[in-house]
Amino acid sequence: MVNWIESKVFQMARYSDLVVLLPGITGSVLAKDGEVLWGTAARDFWRMFWEKSLDQMQLRSADNGDDDLGDGIEAIGLVSNVTIVPGLLKIDGYSNTSSYLTGNLPLTRGENYFEFPYDWRRDNRVSARRLERFCHEKLKLWRELSGNEAAKIVFIAHSMGGLVARYYIECLEGWKCVRSLITLGTPYRGSLNALDSICNGTKKKFAGFEVDGSHAFRSFQSLYQLLPTYPVIDLGDGALRRTTEVDLPFLEADRAAQARAFHSEIEEAASANVAAVANLNDRTRIVPVIGIDQPTSQSAMWAGAGPLQMLRSIGGEDDGGDQTVPQ
Secondary structure (H helix, E strand, O other): OHHHHHHHHHHHHOOOOEEEEEOOOOOEEEEEOOEEEEOOOHHHHHHHHHOOHHHHHOOOOOOOOOOOOOOOEEEEEEOOOEEEEOOOEEEOOOHHHHHHHHHHOOOOEOOOEEEOOOOOOOOHHHHHHHHHHHHHHHHHHHHHHHOOOOOOEEEEEEOOHHHHHHHHHHHOOHHHOEEEEEEEOOOOOOOHHHHHHHHHOOEEEEOOEEEEOHHHHHOOHHHHOOOOOOOOEEOOOOOEEOHHHOOOOOOOHHHHHHHHHHHHHHHHHHHHHHHHOOOHHHOOEEEEEOOOOOOOOOEEEOOOOOOOEEEOOEOOEOOOEOOOOEO
């Protein structure tokens, strides 16, 4: 996979552009008043048990889209590849990808290579606006440093990071300065895993301990923006319905509708941009990389009571996927 990224960056950026790596949901380290609430060190893991850091991360009111919630929580870096409890839990982070890119390509941290951590709890529009300011600053500096006024940006985005980048490109005129967007497993049409987390909860057990992140994760508007945008709910009659068309446990209908509007904004802006930009070379090239042939939830059965049953098929067919995003 990394070799493929290398070839694409070489082909499309020609090393004269600025490369920015965006993580997915849970992929940024979150801290409050200098104390890490979500990270990869062992102390961060135990803080989830004893200091209930997930409770501190919970959004206490609706995400109103303000740039600053006022809760003191900020993203300070990307989650690294670290086993925080040996033999029990490994968080797949981004240090290997980052090290490979900077070690095998002529990319220099702080010059033409940057990472963009963001508060993944928030509405992705908020993160996209931050990305806009970030890119404006870094691209200006790189053009001055390199002497290449034609330099643009190449995004490498994992999972939800692709939605953040895509919103910036389509809705905030990022297409004017972004040459390409390479997305790895980005749920452009949503993921059943998000639906599962909201309706059935988010609980993990380790060595006799249980972490229940259900209340916290259900409060994150970003998770709602990962809901499937297409019909996936079977009420037992074989017909598939959208999440906005049925009453499901713990799923707030108004927030689901707001999340669907986020995707509609991207779709409508993308269509308008295509119509407005006649020269294909001026358009941002979108390169989605998807996984196949992995067990992936693709629809759900709701019997009116009990847990929502996740199905590894849709319409009776198993189309596969990457374990998160259906093919």
